[in-house]
Amino acid sequence: MADNILEELAAILNEVADVKPEDVTPEKSFVDDLDVDSLSMVEVAMAVEEKFGAKIPDEQLSELKTVGDAVTYIQQHQSA
Amino acid sequence: MADSFEDVVVTGLGATTPLGGDVDSFWTGLLEGRSGVVALTDDWAADLPVRIAARMAVDPAEVLARVQARRLDRSEQGAIVAARQAWADAGFEGRAEDNGLDPTRVAVVIGTGIGGVTSLLSQYDILLEKGPGRVSPLLIPMNMPNGPAAYVGLEVGAQAGVHTTVSACASGAEAVAHGLDLIQLGRADVVLVGGTEACIHRLNIAGFAQMRAMSTRNDEPERASRPFDKNRDGFVLGEGAGVLVIERASSAAARGRTPYAVLAGAGITADSYDIVAPDPKGDGQQRAALSALRRGGLDAADVVHVNAHATSTPAGDGAEARWIAELLGEQTVVSATKSMTGHLLGAAGAIEAIATVLAVKNDIVPPTINLDDPEDDLQVDVPDKAREMPVPAALNDSFGFGGHNVALLFRKA
Numbered sequence: 001m002a003d004n005i006l007e008e009l010a011a012i013l014n015e016v017a018d019v020k021p022e023d024v025t026p027e028k029s030f031v032d033d034l035d036v037d038s039l040s041m042v043e044v045a046m047a048v049e050e051k052f053g054a055k056i057p058d059e060q061l062s063e064l065k066t067v068g069d070a071v072t073y074i075q076q077h078q079s080a
Numbered sequence: 081m082a083d084s085f086e087d088v089v090v091t092g093l094g095a096t097t098p099l100g101g102d103v104d105s106f107w108t109g110l111l112e113g114r115s116g117v118v119a120l121t122d123d124w125a126a127d128l129p130v131r132i133a134a135r136m137a138v139d140p141a142e143v144l145a146r147v148q149a150r151r152l153d154r155s156e157q158g159a160i161v162a163a164r165q166a167w168a169d170a171g172f173e174g175r176a177e178d179n180g181l182d183p184t185r186v187a188v189v190i191g192t193g194i195g196g197v198t199s200l201l202s203q204y205d206i207l208l209e210k211g212p213g214r215v216s217p218l219l220i221p222m223n224m225p226n227g228p229a230a231y232v233g234l235e236v237g238a239q240a241g242v243h244t245t246v247s248a249c250a251s252g253a254e255a256v257a258h259g260l261d262l263i264q265l266g267r268a269d270v271v272l273v274g275g276t277e278a279c280i281h282r283l284n285i286a287g288f289a290q291m292r293a294m295s296t297r298n299d300e301p302e303r304a305s306r307p308f309d310k311n312r313d314g315f316v317l318g319e320g321a322g323v324l325v326i327e328r329a330s331s332a333a334a335r336g337r338t339p340y341a342v343l344a345g346a347g348i349t350a351d352s353y354d355i356v357a358p359d360p361k362g363d364g365q366q367r368a369a370l371s372a373l374r375r376g377g378l379d380a381a382d383v384v385h386v387n388a389h390a391t392s393t394p395a396g397d398g399a400e401a402r403w404i405a406e407l408l409g410e411q412t413v414v415s416a417t418k419s420m421t422g423h424l425l426g427a428a429g430a431i432e433a434i435a436t437v438l439a440v441k442n443d444i445v446p447p448t449i450n451l452d453d454p455e456d457d458l459q460v461d462v463p464d465k466a467r468e469m470p471v472p473a474a475l476n477d478s479f480g481f482g483g484h485n486v487a488l489l490f491r492k493a
Contacts, residue, residue, distance in 0.1 A: 017147060018146070039217040043218070046213070
């Protein structure tokens with residue numbers, strides 16, 4: 001399940017911010033490692049909501065520092 | 081006044097136009113007398129009274145990296161494509177500081193008539209269909225009219241200032257004029273100047289068509305734009321971008337660059353006559369030309385060629401030809417290149433400045449196509465084929481809704 005989410009997240013990051021899929025691993029920081037800016041993070045959140053039905057409120061979005069944080073959040077909040 | 085300033089020269093050109101995706105294909109297309117106007121076969125155009133336009137020959141989204149393209153409005157994409165070409169053509173690579181330039185002495189002035197309107201409208205559709213939470217966080221930088229100049233500034237690292245001129249169809253020319261000011265006032269050493277437009281959209285066409293400003297010659301796209309012709313019935317909407325790199329002659333020489341031409345002068349006036357109709361006497365237009373001549377220290381007799389604004393509207397064209405004949409003489413060789421490119425609105429002045437620069441450099445004047453039945457009182461020389469002739473100096477006119485008049489003066493380097 002988590003692998004599947006990671007793969008989908010990698011596809012979103014590639015589409016939105018040109019991040020190489022192989023670079024998307026749980027320990028990576030969106031800002032420091034993957035160079036995803038704040039506007040792109042909003043796009044990522046929109047795509048996650050569309051894909052997984054997991055809405056990410058703004059105060060949560062800023063807490064999701066790493067890819068692993070995001071995967072965990074999606075696991076907990078996705079609609080079946 | 082002309083003696084008090086060092087020459088400002090053009091050292092780089094870049095363009096993406098309905099005739100081609102770079103300056104060479106654009107210039108070759110002009111000399112061949114090709115039309116870039118095509119039929120709009122999209123479903124969204126089916127019920128419009130106007131179903132023709134001059135699209136960019138090369139989609140700028142295909143030239144840029146995919147993720148960069150999706151973050152930019154089409155008008156910004158065009159500006160980046162043209163600016164990259166001009167920057168490289170001037171001998172620069174990478175950012176200002178990589179070329180020994182002081183970034184705080186590099187500026188950008190890029191005009192647009194309408195800005196990122198197609199992004200605005202497509203996001204409005206999303207707002208209505210899916211709600212505010214689905215509107216792109218990139219909408220605002222895509223829509224803002226200063227976006228093209230700002231993105232070009234980011235690309236080259238320009239820190240002297242990034243400016244946007246907005247004067248409808250004179251925007252691109254006004255940007256060139258403003259760039260000349262920046263250098264002559266000592267505020268910048270190198271300036272990227274130009275214009276961009278990409279607004280071929282159902283709403284814009286409907287709006288211009290309601291003004292009865294556009295040609296409805298839908299069955300003959302290539303023959304629709306016909307400046308100075310008796311049977312002209314309006315302009316044809318075009319899209320694209322043009323950028324020029326300008327700098328002081330000594331700076332170009334120090335870099336070992338041979339300039340294309342000298343940007344000898346610029347004149348800007350306002351009609352204060354009507355919000356959209358040009359003053360039929362053309363006084364404001366003529367004052368702009370005179371101002372450019374005076375600033376460039378040239379006499380009317382020195383100017384043998386004019387790249388006219390001439391958009392193919394019944395209301396325009398005539399007045400311009402009349403004051404050109406009066407001011408410069410009936411022997412003046414005039415080109416209406418919009419007969420081939422359509423009307424690029426805020427980019428028109430920029431690509432036509434490039435055409436004028438190349439006419440001066442190459443001693444060839446581009447033709448005007450579709451001039452089958454010239455107006456009775458057309459008293460200037462408008463060749464239907466490219467003409468080789470000495471072009472020591474030339475003017476480029478641009479006028480815009482709002483009563484804006486801009487004349488740019490180029491002479492041989």
